Amino acid sequence: MLYITLLLFVIALIFFWRSNRQQKEAGLPGGRIIYTDTHGWGKVEKPLFYAAMELTGKPDYLVQQNGKIIPVEVKSGRAPETPYDSHIYQLASYCLLVEKTYGTRPPYGIIHYENRDFAIDYTRELENALIDLLVEMKRDEIKKDVPRSHEQAGRCAKCGFRNHCDQSLV
Numbered sequence: 001m002l003y004i005t006l007l008l009f010v011i012a013l014i015f016f017w018r019s020n021r022q023q024k025e026a027g028l029p030g031g032r033i034i035y036t037d038t039h040g041w042g043k044v045e046k047p048l049f050y051a052a053m054e055l056t057g058k059p060d061y062l063v064q065q066n067g068k069i070i071p072v073e074v075k076s077g078r079a080p081e082t083p084y085d086s087h088i089y090q091l092a093s094y095c096l097l098v099e100k101t102y103g104t105r106p107p108y109g110i111i112h113y114e115n116r117d118f119a120i121d122y123t124r125e126l127e128n129a130l131i132d133l134l135v136e137m138k139r140d141e142i143k144k145d146v147p148r149s150h151e152q153a154g155r156c157a158k159c160g161f162r163n164h165c166d167q168s169l170v
């Protein structure tokens, strides 16, 4: 199950892998601010799994709305101006998992920051960008060396893989 662990880790750190330019080309939705009522949010007990992509993940909550199931990802800290691309991709992977698990496509997902919530439309473009990324990651998994894609010591300082990484900057 090492590949699953790696997959989840990499999703959480997507922006290490992609340049800003590539993400803009992918046309990621910026997200729109919404107001939510946390009452109807149901905790997710077990991870969701999509075998065809060997993808697993556990949204923090699932919300039922008009027959749709909306995944919610909770982030600590105050909201950025617009959600980080890594957060958008992580939420998109939950949308994909919800669709494959429950057979109903979420029209959007929610990123919940301390002070603000964003709805991220789960468009075909976002789904395609996510799948391209997952395929790219699978390719990289079998490579012995994947070069570091940044020069920011701060990222390495917070990275859980630092003690095992031969490219750490700290």
Ligand code: SF4
Binding pocket: 016, 148, 155, 156, 157, 159, 160, 161, 162, 165, 166, 167, 168, 169
């Ligand atoms: S420690 Fe290694 S894996 Fe972690 S951010 Fe730095 S270079 Fe990337």
